[in-house]
Amino acid sequence: MADYKIGTRSSQLAVAQTQAAAQLIEALGHRVELVTMETKGDRVLDRALHQVGGKGLFTEELERALLNDTIDLAVHSLKDLPTQLAPGLEIGAYVLPEDRRDVVLAGMPLSEWRPGMAAGTSSLRRAAFLRHFWPEIEVKPIRGNLQTRAAKWHQGQVDGLVLAAAGVIRMGWENQITQYLDPLVMVPSPGQGILAIEAAHHRTDLRELLAAINDVRSERIAIMERAVLDELGGGCQVPLGAFAEWVDVDRLRLTAHVASVDGGVLLRETVESSSREAESVGRAVGRKLREQGALALIQTQEG
Numbered sequence: 001m002a003d004y005k006i007g008t009r010s011s012q013l014a015v016a017q018t019q020a021a022a023q024l025i026e027a028l029g030h031r032v033e034l035v036t037m038e039t040k041g042d043r044v045l046d047r048a049l050h051q052v053g054g055k056g057l058f059t060e061e062l063e064r065a066l067l068n069d070t071i072d073l074a075v076h077s078l079k080d081l082p083t084q085l086a087p088g089l090e091i092g093a094y095v096l097p098e099d100r101r102d103v104v105l106a107g108m109p110l111s112e113w114r115p116g117m118a119a120g121t122s123s124l125r126r127a128a129f130l131r132h133f134w135p136e137i138e139v140k141p142i143r144g145n146l147q148t149r150a151a152k153w154h155q156g157q158v159d160g161l162v163l164a165a166a167g168v169i170r171m172g173w174e175n176q177i178t179q180y181l182d183p184l185v186m187v188p189s190p191g192q193g194i195l196a197i198e199a200a201h202h203r204t205d206l207r208e209l210l211a212a213i214n215d216v217r218s219e220r221i222a223i224m225e226r227a228v229l230d231e232l233g234g235g236c237q238v239p240l241g242a243f244a245e246w247v248d249v250d251r252l253r254l255t256a257h258v259a260s261v262d263g264g265v266l267l268r269e270t271v272e273s274s275s276r277e278a279e280s281v282g283r284a285v286g287r288k289l290r291e292q293g294a295l296a297l298i299q300t301q302e303g
């Protein structure tokens with residue numbers, strides 16, 4: 001009998017991530033069992049992610065299982081979690097930060113692409129930032145798990161892919177990475193590269209375990225980046241990049257970009273602060289982006 005049941009999406013990436021998180025718990029002397037579940041985000045593959053819509057597209061089934069104690073913990077890519085979790089749930093630990101940048105998988109770096117070459121991405125944020133910074137490159141929306149996207153590239157449907165380094169590395173595909181994009185230009189998604197362990201609020205028996213594996217420095221970063229997102233509506237389908245990095249033992253620098261989907265407009269904010277103020281400073285940046293018109297940009301995209 002396992003001590004803890006850990007829920008995960010069934011994709012290869014999700015399972016790899018969950019196994020890595022499970023090892024942290026096993027290292028403390030506990031036995032764990034993985035429970036795989038398919039989510040709506042995995043099933044609906046014929047529409048772009050922002051069209052499938054709804055918060056928690058990749059998380060709903062797991063959250064229900066947490067609430068009724070079918071599983072004890074669920075592991076998610078933090079960036080797939082909305083800022084407002086379903087009632088009764090919380091992020092108990094932030095773990096295993098991986099490279100937080102976006103990467104290009106292609107024959108050559110973006111600067112060498114010829115006009116009209118096509119980059120495949122499933123992310124509204126990547127599409128908008130690509131259009132802004134590399135307007136001569138064509139952006140093709142593509143869906144599916146990482147294997148499916150890689151297959152579409154290998155079949156020549158696109159000339160390359162733009163993905164999260166973290167996912168590519170966790171799949172063991174590091175040797176396919178052509179280029180790491182500058183996170184101050186192609187600003188990553190809030191929480192990208194960090195894993196979140198979600199638990200039900202009523203499971204006070206798990207608090208000690210979660211505190212023991214929590215990575216406090218990742219937690220600070222996550223709180224700051226997600227505060228920006230929360231001020232802008234909180235969903236995962238906002239063309240927002242928010243990236244916090246340590247610039248001193250207790251200081252964080254936050255960079256945030258919001259773009260229109262056509263790439264025509266790009267709003268930017270950068271700020272440095274004590275890590276203790278991560279949340280309030282993140283919120284202030286979110287409000288500044290709103291004052292610059294971020295919500296109008298975001299709303300145009302839904303039509």
Ligand SMILES: NCc1[nH]cc(CCC(=O)O)c1CC(=O)O
Nearest residue numbers: 077079163164166167192193194
């Ligand atoms: N939206 C899918 C998703 N969710 C998390 C990752 C990568 C891993 C991470 O960011 O932690 C990916 C793939 C991608 O964006 O390329």
